[in-house]
Amino acid sequence: MTAPATTQTAVLAEPTAPGRLASIADSLIRSIGPIILAFLACGLILLVLGRDPIAFYEDIVTAGLLRPSGLQDSITRMAPILLIGVGLIVVFRATLWNLGSEGQYLLAAAMVAGLGPIVLDTVPAPLGWVVLMLVAMAVGAGWTLIPALLKAIYGMNEIITTLMMTFIGVGLANLFVKGPFKGTSMVPQTAVIPKGMMLLDLPVTRVHVGVIIALVVVVIVHLALTRTSFGTRLDVLGANPRAAVHLGINVPRLIVLAFVISGALIGLAAAVDILGIFGYMRADWNPAYGLKVIPLVFLARLNALALIPFAAFFSVVSIGGEYAARQAGLPSDFLLLVVGLILIFMVATQYFSDKRARGERIVPRRRKASA
Amino acid sequence: MRVMADAPAPAPATLSSTAGTPVPAVELIDITKVFPGVIANDHISLSVLPGEVLCLLGENGAGKSTLMSILSGLYRPDEGRIRVDGSDVRIDSPRRGRDLGIGMVHQHLSLIPTLTVLENLMLGSNKGIILDEKTARTRIADLASTLGITVDADARAGSLALGQQQHVEIIKALWKGSKVLILDEPTSMLTPQGIAELQKVLVELKTSGLAIIFITHKLHEAIAIGDRVTILKQGRVVGTIGPEILRSSTPQQLQRRIVATMFGEEADEVADVAELREDLEGHRVRRTMSETPLLELVGVSAPGHHGQYGVSDVSLAVRGGEILGIAGVDGNGQRALAEVIAGQRRPSAGDIRLAAASIVKLTVSSRQRLGLRYVTDDRLGEGVVRPFAVGMNLVLKRIGDKPFWRRGTIDRVAINATARELIAQFDIRTPSSETRIGKLSGGNIQKALLARELSFQPRVVVFSKPTHGLDVRTIAMVRERIRELAGRGVATVVISTDLDELIDLSDRVAVLFEGKIAGIVDNGPGAETRIGELIVGAQAA
Numbered sequence: 001m002t003a004p005a006t007t008q009t010a011v012l013a014e015p016t017a018p019g020r021l022a023s024i025a026d027s028l029i030r031s032i033g034p035i036i037l038a039f040l041a042c043g044l045i046l047l048v049l050g051r052d053p054i055a056f057y058e059d060i061v062t063a064g065l066l067r068p069s070g071l072q073d074s075i076t077r078m079a080p081i082l083l084i085g086v087g088l089i090v091v092f093r094a095t096l097w098n099l100g101s102e103g104q105y106l107l108a109a110a111m112v113a114g115l116g117p118i119v120l121d122t123v124p125a126p127l128g129w130v131v132l133m134l135v136a137m138a139v140g141a142g143w144t145l146i147p148a149l150l151k152a153i154y155g156m157n158e159i160i161t162t163l164m165m166t167f168i169g170v171g172l173a174n175l176f177v178k179g180p181f182k183g184t185s186m187v188p189q190t191a192v193i194p195k196g197m198m199l200l201d202l203p204v205t206r207v208h209v210g211v212i213i214a215l216v217v218v219v220i221v222h223l224a225l226t227r228t229s230f231g232t233r234l235d236v237l238g239a240n241p242r243a244a245v246h247l248g249i250n251v252p253r254l255i256v257l258a259f260v261i262s263g264a265l266i267g268l269a270a271a272v273d274i275l276g277i278f279g280y281m282r283a284d285w286n287p288a289y290g291l292k293v294i295p296l297v298f299l300a301r302l303n304a305l306a307l308i309p310f311a312a313f314f315s316v317v318s319i320g321g322e323y324a325a326r327q328a329g330l331p332s333d334f335l336l337l338v339v340g341l342i343l344i345f346m347v348a349t350q351y352f353s354d355k356r357a358r359g360e361r362i363v364p365r366r367r368k369a370s371a
Numbered sequence: 372m373r374v375m376a377d378a379p380a381p382a383p384a385t386l387s388s389t390a391g392t393p394v395p396a397v398e399l400i401d402i403t404k405v406f407p408g409v410i411a412n413d414h415i416s417l418s419v420l421p422g423e424v425l426c427l428l429g430e431n432g433a434g435k436s437t438l439m440s441i442l443s444g445l446y447r448p449d450e451g452r453i454r455v456d457g458s459d460v461r462i463d464s465p466r467r468g469r470d471l472g473i474g475m476v477h478q479h480l481s482l483i484p485t486l487t488v489l490e491n492l493m494l495g496s497n498k499g500i501i502l503d504e505k506t507a508r509t510r511i512a513d514l515a516s517t518l519g520i521t522v523d524a525d526a527r528a529g530s531l532a533l534g535q536q537q538h539v540e541i542i543k544a545l546w547k548g549s550k551v552l553i554l555d556e557p558t559s560m561l562t563p564q565g566i567a568e569l570q571k572v573l574v575e576l577k578t579s580g581l582a583i584i585f586i587t588h589k590l591h592e593a594i595a596i597g598d599r600v601t602i603l604k605q606g607r608v609v610g611t612i613g614p615e616i617l618r619s620s621t622p623q624q625l626q627r628r629i630v631a632t633m634f635g636e637e638a639d640e641v642a643d644v645a646e647l648r649e650d651l652e653g654h655r656v657r658r659t660m661s662e663t664p665l666l667e668l669v670g671v672s673a674p675g676h677h678g679q680y681g682v683s684d685v686s687l688a689v690r691g692g693e694i695l696g697i698a699g700v701d702g703n704g705q706r707a708l709a710e711v712i713a714g715q716r717r718p719s720a721g722d723i724r725l726a727a728a729s730i731v732k733l734t735v736s737s738r739q740r741l742g743l744r745y746v747t748d749d750r751l752g753e754g755v756v757r758p759f760a761v762g763m764n765l766v767l768k769r770i771g772d773k774p775f776w777r778r779g780t781i782d783r784v785a786i787n788a789t790a791r792e793l794i795a796q797f798d799i800r801t802p803s804s805e806t807r808i809g810k811l812s813g814g815n816i817q818k819a820l821l822a823r824e825l826s827f828q829p830r831v832v833v834f835s836k837p838t839h840g841l842d843v844r845t846i847a848m849v850r851e852r853i854r855e856l857a858g859r860g861v862a863t864v865v866i867s868t869d870l871d872e873l874i875d876l877s878d879r880v881a882v883l884f885e886g887k888i889a890g891i892v893d894n895g896p897g898a899e900t901r902i903g904e905l906i907v908g909a910q911a912a
Contacts, residue, residue: 227780229771236767239756245715246745246753247767248736 030353031299031306034345035313041341051328059327064320072206076277077315078308080105080269082214084293085300085307086221087140087265091258093225093302094237096151098259100162101266101290103169104143108136108267110173112274113190113281114181120197129199133271140267141260143169148259152252158259170286177283188283199276210272215308217265222304234258292318295343314339394457396421396582397442397473397551402451404437411437412448413606419551419582424573426597427586428629430814430842434606435586439553442584443475444468456550474544475553478840480536484529488539491528492546514542519575520568533701534565541572545581552576553584556840558592570596588842594625602632609633633843658858658878661691663727665862666712666743666831671721673711680704680886682711684721687881687888689831689862694853696877696894697866698902704886705866709835712864713745714738725831739768742830746820748839748866750813754820757809761801762790764808765823793822798848814845821852832856833864838872850876870906874899882906 043053063070084101091098112132120128147161183191199208225231233254237244244251269289274281296314300306321335328334395418404412412434419425429435440446442453444462453460455471462468468475482491493507508524515522520538528536537557544552558566573583573596587593593600597617602610610632617625666689675681682704689695699705710716712723714735723731730738747754755764766775766786774785790804799818801811808819817837824832834853838846853876857863867873873880874894882889882905892901 229776229779229781232763232767232770232781235759236756236770239758240753242749242753243756243767245735246713246747247770248714248734248739249770250734250736 026353027301030349031301031310033349034299034342037345037349038338038341041345042338045337046328049330051330056324056328059324060317060320062320063323064316064318069206070319070323074312074315074319075207075211077319078311079208079210079214079276080273080287080289081293081296081311081314082218082307083269083272084266084289085297085311086218086304087262087269088293088297089300089302089304089307090221090225090234090265091262092238092297093231094234094254094258095241096237096255096258097159098144098147098162098262099159099290100144100147100166100169101293102286102288103162103166103173104140104263104266105270105289106173106286107143107169108139108270109274109281110176110181110190111139112136112271113193113278114176116193116274116279117183117191120193125197128197129275132275133268136267136271137264138267140263140265140270142263143267144259144263145256148256151259152255173281174283177281181281183280190280192280193275195279198279199272208272208276210276213268213272217268218304218308221265225304230257292339295339295346299342299346393420395419395454396456398454398457399438399442400452400454402438402441402448402453404434404441404446404448406437410606412441414451415603415606415608416451417601417608417611419584421550421580421582422577423598424577424583424585424596426593426600427584427603428588428590428593428600428633429603430588430633430844433603435603436555437606438603439475439555439584439586442468442551443473443553469547469549472548472550473553474547474549474551476537476540476544476555476557478556480533480540482528482536482539482543485527487525487527488522488531489524491539492524492543510546511542514545517575517579518542518572520572532565534568537565537569538572549581551582551584553586555586556588557585558587558589566592590626590629590843591622593629594622600629602629604633658692659860660693660878661860661862663690664688664724665691665726666864667722667724667727668712669722669724671711671718671723673707673716673718675704675707675886679706681707682883682886685886685888686721687864687891689864691830691860691862692857693879694857694863694865694877696873696880697864697883698870698873698880698906699868699883699889700906701868703883705835705868705883707886708883709745709747709833709866712833713743715745736768742828744824744829744832746824746832746834746837748836750816750820751809755808755816758807760805761794761799761808761811761819762787762804764819765790765793765804765826768823769827793819793826797822814841817841817845817849821849825852825856829856829861831862831864833866835866836868837865838867838869870899870902873902 039057043057046053046056064074065071084105088098088101112135115135116128116132119131122128123131143165144162147156147158147165150156150161151158177190178188181190183189199210201208202212225234233244233249236247236249237251237254241251244254273287292314296307296310300310317338318335321338322332325332325334398416398418400416402412402415403410415434415438417425417427427435427438437446441448442462444465444467447463453462455473460471462471462473483494486494489504489507489511492511493504511522511524515538518538518541522535522538522542528539531539541552541554557569573585576583577598585593585596587596594617598614600612600617601608602612610629612625612628620628666687668685668687671685672683673681679702685704685708687695697705697708707716711718714730714733714737718731721731722729725738725741725743730741730743733741751757756767759767763786766789769775771779775782775789777785787804793799794801794804797818799811799822800815801808808816811819837853838849841849850872853863853865865873865876877894879891879893880898880902881891882902884906890901890905892898892905
């Protein structure tokens with residue numbers, strides 16, 4: 001009930017400069033608050049497990065950020081997270097749930113790893129990279145087509161179809177790696193792309209240009225979402241699908257387009273990973289980015305630029321965390337716990353700040369003796 | 372004194388206002404509620420006696436809904452006290468409100484359409500895990516007989532007419548035994564027959580000793596139904612008319628009095644839209660109409676959705692400058708007709724022509740570009756995108772078009788410039804063009820929709836319930852716009868369930884019944900009866 005704001009004559013004060021500042025501060029609290037709370041909670045768990053939380057976090061920071069090699073690894077790790085992240089943002093803004101990023105990623109990775117050695121052997125490396133990236137994008141996009149069309153034409157639930165396509169995609173990727181793309185070694189894996197044909201590193205670093213590509217793509221996607229008519233249409237579809245029909249937006253086409261772009265960006269993430277870091281793909285290999293990126297995307301409130309700091313943070317935690325967990329004698333699964341807690345605290349923070357926005361008290365007022 | 376549940380009717384002693392000073396069933400004292408930037412309720416005091424109907428009258432945004440939300444426990448007041456049966460209470464949740472015997476029927480019905488009446492009523496009222504169906508059935512029968520109606524407990528809620536659904540909502544509000552029943556604009560979606568039935572039910576409830584608060588913004592209803600009328604304006608009580616005056620004055624005197632209280636010196640301009648029927652004839656002016664029809668429907672059929680009627684074999688022709696009214700009981704194909712013309716629903720047969728050219732294959736946006744516009748009645752559901760700014764909403768039917776998008780890039784300066792013009796032109800009361808449209812009142816949202824649809828050279832405009840749920844002043848403004856539009860040679864279709872409105876506006880009125888055109892009546896003396904016969908006669912069939 002929006003009754004309060006509806007009085008015609010009593011006009012609301014517009015948010016002025018201090019109001020904007022307050023809203024920036026508010027979104028900062030909403031985004032960073034959950035992370036701090038999650039670290040506090042993890043600290044308690046570490047204490048219970050008899051580990052030193054301070055040392056654990058110190059290890060994370062040292063290994064993920066302060067050590068040059070760690071820092072470079074962290075930066076490199078950002079590339080796939082950013083690309084998958086913006087791929088998800090494109091569809092999530094339209095409240096279309098592409099939960100099949102893993103299938104799209106792995107299938108694209110298998111193609112790049114399988115075709116990579118052959119393509120790079122026949123054409124000059126830069127041209128080969130472009131070709132392979134386009135192939136990966138096409139594969140990622142193609143793998144969204146069935147769910148996208150089912151959603152666009154029949155309104156079928158894309159959550160189920162994208163998840164189902166993931167099972168098929170993961171299986172198919174492994175079949176390719178064990179079958180036609182299998183290299184000459186005994187282990188089921190593809191042939192290895194020679195070191196010299198991998199993506200170039202930035203000068204004096206081990207950080208490959210894929211990171212730059214990812215950052216550029218993030219900016220382009222951000223501009224497309226906030227400045228173009230395509231972005232507006234996506235937002236309309238996300239905020240009110242019935243209004244989208246009423247306004248004359250071609251909803252089926254928009255759904256397919258959003259899915260295809262999403263899949264293409266996720267496919268690009270795979271190409272960047274294979275060409276930049278791994279150089280080959282082993283059977284049953286799965287970095288399982290999908291589930292880790294989804295909370296980041298929501299922490300960034302579906303804003304592509306805001307994703308950058310979260311991706312950086314996550315990279316540091318995962319690179320540094322692997323080391324810290326090893327030092328503390330904990331399995332690396334402990335990191336999933338941190339991510340899970342962040343997500344839970346994020347939901348809680350959201351709930352309370354929404355409550356505050358409605359003008360209610362966060363802590364229910366105890367009954368006073370008055371009246 | 373829990374109403375109705377217990378067999379012997381409550382003692383009628385409280386009904387007579389002469390026997391000492393009766394204790395009000397509920398009393399609001401100095402209630403103040405402030406929302407950021409707005410004082411919704413400013414020291415409001417009012418009380419209702421058992422066996423009395425208090426009508427709460429006021430424009431949209433006058434604070435009626437906020438006040439009732441406070442009484443039913445949805446909001447807490449910043450200041451003030453609430454007394455129930457003479458003792459102070461604190462209503463800090465809707466559940467507490469229900470426990471105190473305060474039942475509320477909201478303007479928008481909230482039954483779950485796929486469940487039966489019985490299931491809907493047992494939802495949330497059943498204590499244990501196992502559903503006590505037998506007791507519930509007895510309770511339904513008891514309450515229905517108190518209301519003087521019959522209810523089919525096993526009918527699916529969605530299959531009931533709106534009036535019947537509302538009866539179920541009233542039963543739901545009384546389920547736990549209420550002393551006070553709040554009805555928030557209960558007539559806004561009912562047919563004339565439904566309203567008459569509701570009035571009967573209210574009389575039954577009154578005699579059983581219930582205190583009723585009836586929220587409305589229609590003067591004639593307040594006068595006909597209320598024992599007392601309290602007028603709210605901008606969060607304050609600006610007048611109360613007691614039972615003595617209500618009984619001793621003619622409806623005309625009362626209307627003038629209320630209009631004067633509500634609008635002060637502007638009263639005269641709006642007095643005649645305030646449903647003073649004798650003036651209606653004076654509104655119709657002869658307009659010049661085009662020779663050939665601008666909009667033509669030839670044998671159009673389209674499927675219905677959600678159990679509503681579609682349209683079958685509908686043929687209509689509307690000339691430029693003509694206002695064609697579409698009458699009928701809600702749910703007889705109105706939505707299908709509007710959507711099929713707008714292009715939102717695909718017809719299964721027939722042809723639609725705009726200026727003699729077939730548009731039946733064109734998309735919504737191509738039709739929009741040709742000047743075909745549709746002002747939807749589902750303003751929040753599909754009309755606006757609530758989280759978007761007012762300015763953005765005003766151009767949403769032109770996404771990607773110049774000058775708002777240039778070379779694919781949004782031009783917010785151009786959007787805001789146009790928005791400011793339209794805001795001024797259509798008198799949209801909004802803090803700025805960048806305010807979220809969801810924050811505006813219903814009347815201002817409708818003005819925004821009009822601004823969007825009527826700008827950029829309209830040729831054919833379909834209005835669906837254009838004044839539904841608006842206050843008298845906005846109703847006057849909207850109808851004036853429609854006349855003005857027709858005066859400019861636009862072919863205009865007005866779909867409405869409000870017969871007075873159609874008589875007031877239309878040149879001809881077509882009656883929809885079960886998706887078919889039951890007849891087309893030229894407006895003029897006697898037209899109202901003819902149309903009424905077509906609607907009612909068709910209903911009897």
